[in-house]
Amino acid sequence: MPVIMKPVVKLDLNLKLEKEFYARDLLQVAKDLLGKILVKKNGKEITAGKIVEVEAYDGSTDEAAHSYRGPTPRNKIMFEVGGYLYVYFTYGNHFCCNVVTGKKGKGTAVLIRAVEPVSGQDKMIINRFGGKKISGKDLYNLTSGPGKVCKAFGINTSDSGTDLTGNKIFLLNGTVIKKSSIGVSRRIGITKSTELPWRFFIKDSPFISRKAVK
């Protein structure tokens, strides 16, 4: 039985975001991603979550970006036109997924740091905790970090390069987030270019990875 009391939302697949959305400026896309619905389809199975926290990375000026030193086998998809998924593996355990943005050659992408589960919560619990019963407060621990999101959705490096206008992993138009409810801070977990205020999150969401950043 689902532990989560949230009603399963009926997803309208006609609201899929198109290429033009992604091909715009990095910071614009980053803020606009808040409230959008990340969807992964696996046959009949669907996992979906509302994006509540993101970070922007820009290889041209930002030393923390994987693209800062130019294309490599791992990051080359970041240099494509916006609308692809970039997934990398880190710390020996975790995958992180990013939305590539901008024009071809830019090397810009947005890290999806946290989502609010919308559909397929049971599958997320299986992926994250082996299907063990979870308590109510663990709901907020299901997808509240970039590694957690990938684990819950079953996203790994084999998904890197996925075309987000396709039918496997994509985004749907969701809630429009008022400018006044968007929080801004420095980015988490980096040691270079730490001064850039490029983390964006929905202020009152209990599903973000952290409240405050040092």
Add this chain to the structure above:
DNA sequence: ATCAAGATTACCT
């Protein structure tokens, strides 16, 4: 061929 660092998480006090 070798090595250090890492866009994190879970678990401990």
Add this chain to the structure above:
DNA sequence: GGTAATCTTGATA
């Protein structure tokens, strides 16, 4: 609040 775990990637030789 602090830190060990874990292994791929990219840089250097």
